Amino acid sequence: MAINRNFELLLHDNQLKVTNPRLSVLKLIADQEAATSQPMLEKVLGKEVDRVTLYRILKTFEEKGILHKIIDLNGTANYAICSSDCTAHNHRDEHFHFNCSNCHKVYCMDDFHLPAIAMPPGFTAATLSLAITGICNHCNQ
Amino acid sequence: MAINRNFELLLHDNQLKVTNPRLSVLKLIADQEAATSQPMLEKVLGKEVDRVTLYRILKTFEEKGILHKIIDLNGTANYAICSSDCTAHNHRDEHFHFNCSNCHKVYCMDDFHLPAIAMPPGFTAATLSLAITGICNHCNQ
């Protein structure tokens, strides 16, 4: 399967071994239009991947810059595939996230960039994260 | 004490009874320059206020629009006194929050307002929340 090959390459590139649990996690997250919540991952993968393994996979993926962890406004962790310019040492996360208050999905709005914000004196900004709540395009129609 | 009188009025105005645990929570949060994290509240109030009571107080305060709950980028809940134009039915929260990556404090930047953001088609925004990580003015010097 072509898409699996890509995941294998992705794992290889990050010095990670190719295992079924890891492929399952990547496949599931990549299939979603929105970021996938940790509870959802647990629920869907519950049968085939151990809870603890899932925690560890998400942790290493995040450390390697493969996945992107987004804490939504309820404090729930959500994961999305990092855009290609993310690496372990340089997370690009200046775009914003949209939390649908109806279906609770988290959308990464990669294409929309944030305007510059003036900081108060003494404060230096490193990363920006804009979360917007509202109704998504599916729930709106 | 003048400041306690204000808290009593605040509670009265919201049809809440004046109790020691509630006053302790309000006092502690009002004393902080930054928003106060739930773990910190637990730690400081642990002796005088039961854990469960603290949960319930924070919940009702948030529902009444007295406190403002901010989930930081680690998923930890932080609480700040709402500005006066917050009510139970109309939370004003268009300002942004600054997470210091050194001392982990969360600052509410009430005075800085967000520029308008254009939404993709089909998405309707209800609330905005901009979180910025960086170094705060205290840790910078």
Added chain:
DNA sequence: TCTCAAAATGCAATATAATTGCATTTACAA
């Protein structure tokens, strides 16, 4: 293809955090 060490997994146990139920206490209106 086979071998083997390092890596990854899965289970059990533990730790931490949040929620629920209920009996007791307290605030405050009448």
Added chain:
DNA sequence: TTGTAAATGCAATTATATTGCATTTTGAGA
């Protein structure tokens, strides 16, 4: 002063996250 609804605090439960370790698996090298 009294009665009642609200609030508290304890115990028990549930949910969530972490740690330790034995077993399995991957994949580089023989």
